[in-house]
Amino acid sequence: MTFTSFEFLLYFPVVVLLYNIIPQKGRLLYLLAVSYAFYALLQPVYLLLLLAVTGLTYGFTRWMANVEDDDKKHRVMIGGIVAILLPLFFFKYFNFVDNAITSGLQAMGLDITMPTIRWMLPLGISYYTFMSIGYLIDAYNDDVEVEKNPCVVGLFLSFFPIVLSGPIERAGNMFPQIKQLGKSKVSDITDGAKLMVWGYFMKLCVADRLALYINAVNGNIGHHTGTSLGFAALLFPLQEYGDLAGYSLLAIGAARCMGFKVMDNFKRPFFSTSMSEFWRRWHISLIKWLTDYIYTPISYALRSWKMSGVVCALLVTFLVSGIWHGAALTCIIWGLMQGLLLSIEAITQKHRNTLETKYKLKKNPIYIVLCCMIVYLIFAFTEIYGMSSSIADANRIVAKIFTEPGSLFVHPTSLILGVGSAFILLFKDLKDECGWKIHLMHSDNTIISIVSWVCVVAYILLFGILDGGQFIYFQF
């Protein structure tokens, strides 16, 4: 049962209703049971892994709390991080490292085959692993009090709206809410429902619809012209935005229906005027995690290197980001590309500021639009590598885009509906970015609000992909 399955639509209101009916004392165990049941319905065996990681997290944080000596505490924290990372390494990266070692040995003339393991990736492992490590580090830094109730830690890591694909939450934000577990206010349910409907629109009408066209083109690189491949590459960031941001809204909205305030994960990323700004608006929870736990410590350690330290920290951070996204060379290349782009921006920041101030560019609408377009194009280009199954495929696509123009592959339904829905999405983002006071779903007038909400539902019923697609980010 995923968020876009019909069963979820049937069961979720019942889950929320029961949550509000049962006494406050029972709500923690209830939500824990629902979350574990939700996970077990998808991957029963891997629920054991989630429980194991929960146990490790609880154990190591309680251990740290009982240690006075700071050095020993630090060693316990490191031990905990390693222990929690082990399952992620084995399930996600073992075969990749294995193949790399085998290739390396073969290059040295040694024909040794390493054992490979075939197993399915546990859903959500990248997300709950990062949440767990974040809690460990925050507990070490005394940013959050170590939690004595294992059920609270259990629910933090398994909370069904966010366990599969984030947002990557923090213990400091979730623990107080988990311990409170108040009834849902009317505004919680209405706001949550509005977020979920918009999430469904983004996922089903934008992402899944565009995916039909993009997959048809990218699934047959040899058959399509450079023009079609280029067009698919231009559409891909919109598909990804609809997919990941749409899913995040579903998660945030579902949590909101039960009174939980979960962090935003996207903030109109296509209105960024630089790649640095883009990475403050795209997959915010992941970037914040990487900034707080990877970038800041590294840039702190290398601060005497001045700009070189910043560049090193950026490259390592985005290398980690690339690796987090996938156990493949393409993901690593993608990560390094992002690191390189941000490094270039950091190095040229002062010069750009000078120019922008001198010619008053920052408030010039043409300059802003141009910057947004360049950022979009750069991101779309890097995504060719990020989403390809191999470097060779990515290189082939790039080569064809620039050397083999031709007729555009047209699939009327997926293009017209997909691009049309994307325009609606971008227009809404533009409205929010500019602060225009056009409120439909969020109108103060209840009738306008209800009718708008129903119209979006109608749009989804008429134009969305309703036979169940897979989220791109389910592979994490």
Place this chain on the structure above:
Amino acid sequence: MERSIIVEKLTDIFRKTFDSSDLVLEDSMTANDVENWTSLTNMTMMTEVEDSFGIRFKLKEIQKLHTVGDLVKTIETKL
């Protein structure tokens, strides 16, 4: 060192690091209030503060700083 001198020195550092020639610091200011004050430029600013005041921050201390007021207080305790 008197607080006003700390704030004055800090203002110079902020104006230089964040390219904001008319910036006036307030205790409640955060990174959201200052253009160009991002996670990328934060550590550069901290390094300038360390060099200018001859102090050293611990990583934990930097991570706990949220406002300009927090930063001023921390500098005061180290001087």
Place this chain on the structure above:
Amino acid sequence: MKKGKNILFIILGVIIAFLMIDNLVGYVFKVVYNNTKYGVIHRQNYCLNESNDDILILGSSEAAHNYVSSVFEDSLGMTCFNAGSDGMCIYYYYTVLACRIERAAAPKMVILDYGDADLLEIDDPTAKIESCVSRLAPYYGDYQSIRDLANDCGPYEKIKFFSHMYRYNSQIIQMCLGSFYPTKENKGYEAVFGTLPDETQREQLSLHEEVIDQSKVAYIHKLINLCDQNGIKLLIVRSPKYYDNPSPCFKVMEDIAQEKSVPYYDLSYLETVMQPSLFRDVSHLNDEGAHIFSRVFVSIIKKSTNY
């Protein structure tokens, strides 16, 4: 209590607004859909709601592009409609026939052109029951056969189909094209043009993991039984391909045909059309190839069935 009343009013308001919009939009879409003048939707409307043609050709894109209705009509002296449709499979073919019978307009003959997608578990949306249900959804209220297909699809279809708008999901572009973009109608036959390069060699497909889909096999049996019960002459055909498909699934179909005494014709390597110039791609004949194939097949029917 006031909070409880508030949320109840909102929920009630949402339900009323939804019912009103759903029925209104559903009605408008139904009118436009039923009056579509060209293309896939028009052909489907005709086949399900109006056709009394003696011969009904069923299949997916191969059927649609390989069988020229007029050739069958001229040679056999019977009316013929080609209900072949891109991206459909056995669930669709059976239901289309069942709908005609439900309308008391059973054909005299059914030509079933089939492929491996009609027997195997294939991870392609076009080879699944969901896409067939989706294609026939606009007629959900009109035919029990379509409601039965939807129920076979899953236990929640009944609830989903309560919404009239849901029935027209993803149909709007085809509806617009079918209302404003004229195409030549040829009793369902869809001509395609173009050829394979002259030097194209006939190659063998590599076999993927082959699992027979028992649900599809069940529908094949249902179709055969339906023809039997209604006195319909059924012919099962593999039309010409410019590649070899070593899949054992074709033997499965051949065995079923033999078991049920249904005439079976494997024309996948019909020599008369085995030239690249007669194929638009390795799976489909072009217009010239389709005419030649249709004439050959008609003569085979005449010889073997006394028509």
